[in-house]
Amino acid sequence: MRTFRNRTTVLAAATTAALALTLTACGDNGTGTRSEGSAASDSATVAAESPKAADDAAETGTTGSTGSGSGTGTTQAAGATKSAGGSGVSDGTSAKASAPLCTAEGLQITAERQDGPPYTHLTLSAKNTSGAGCEMKEYPHIHFLDNARGIVPPVAKSKPQTPVILEPGQSAYVAVRMSEGGRKESTETVKEFTVTLKANGGGMAVVKSPAPEGLSVNPQKWATGYWTTELRNGADDF
Numbered sequence: 001m002r003t004f005r006n007r008t009t010v011l012a013a014a015t016t017a018a019l020a021l022t023l024t025a026c027g028d029n030g031t032g033t034r035s036e037g038s039a040a041s042d043s044a045t046v047a048a049e050s051p052k053a054a055d056d057a058a059e060t061g062t063t064g065s066t067g068s069g070s071g072t073g074t075t076q077a078a079g080a081t082k083s084a085g086g087s088g089v090s091d092g093t094s095a096k097a098s099a100p101l102c103t104a105e106g107l108q109i110t111a112e113r114q115d116g117p118p119y120t121h122l123t124l125s126a127k128n129t130s131g132a133g134c135e136m137k138e139y140p141h142i143h144f145l146d147n148a149r150g151i152v153p154p155v156a157k158s159k160p161q162t163p164v165i166l167e168p169g170q171s172a173y174v175a176v177r178m179s180e181g182g183r184k185e186s187t188e189t190v191k192e193f194t195v196t197l198k199a200n201g202g203g204m205a206v207v208k209s210p211a212p213e214g215l216s217v218n219p220q221k222w223a224t225g226y227w228t229t230e231l232r233n234g235a236d237d238f
Contacts, residue, residue, distance in 0.1 A: 099135045099165050102172075103202035106130030109195050111210050118181035118216070124174040124195065124207070126227065128166040136164040136172045136227040141196040144178070144217045145188060152176065158225035158235045172227040175236040179218035187216040 107126045114121035124142075128134060139159075142152040164172055179187050191214045196204040209215045225236050 099133045099163075101202055102126070102128065102130070102134035102136050102166060102197065104195075104197055104205040105203060106132075106134065107197075107205065109205045109207055111207050113210050113215075114175065118179070119211070120177060120179050120181040122176040122178060122210075122215070123231065124176060125171050126166075126173075127171040128168055131168050133165055133167050136166060136197075138198075139224055139226045140174055141198040142176065142224055143194045143196070144190050144215075144222065145219065149219050152222045152224045155223050155225055155238050158228070158232075158238070160226060160228050164227050164229055166229075170229070172229060173231050174227055175225040175231055175238070177221065177223045177238055179216055180221045185218055185221070187218045189214040189216055191215075 106129060108129050109124060109126045112123050112125070113119045114123045124140060126136065126140075139154040143149070144152065158175070166172055179185055190209065192206055192208045193215075194204050195207055223238055225238070228236070
């Protein structure tokens with residue numbers, strides 16, 4: 001009996017020791033597991049935060065770039081527009097684009113014989129007396145005779161490539177052919193004629209002949225150029 005009890009005691013002590021070791025091992029493993037879990041959790045947290053931080057940084061960078069770029073671009077665009085407007089005003093570009101059309105009321109239109117006998121050509125001058133810049137469009141609608149004879153037709157090659165803007169006091173010019181000066185040419189004499197700013201819708205002016213005896217005109221030969229700021233060789237030679 002003693003031997004059995006001793007064995008039982010030894011077995012119980014061994015079991016207790018084994019259980020203690022097992023619990024200790026479990027505790028270590030638990031600690032290790034928690035430690036690894038904590039490390040893993042920390043690592044996962046960092047890993048999770050890193051993309052977010054990267055996304056935040058990217059988002060911040062994108063927003064900053066877009067916001068800053070957009071704001072700056074808008075500001076620069078506005079500035080550029082103002083600058084362009086200012087530049088246009090200073091060099092006349094905006095003024096040209098916004099200049100009102102000239103009217104007969106704001107012009108002084110006169111005629112001068114351009115050459116010697118038989119005086120086949122005229123030069124019309126239209127001086128801007130309105131006090132503000134204005135645009136002269138196309139060509140003058142000239143009636144040398146009655147309206148049934150029609151207007152003097154324009155010569156296409158004399159058409160300018162850019163708008164004709166007259167500043168106050170500046171003049172536009174037109175070359176006009178009245179006849180060819182031939183001896184057998186059938187002409188009629190006029191003491192005055194009308195010039196209508198048809199394209200401008202700007203009214204009509206009555207122009208007197210620069211010669212007391214009047215002007216000899218031939219409806220079959222007459223022609224007019226377009227308004228320009230100066231007469232040009234070639235384009236106004238007809």
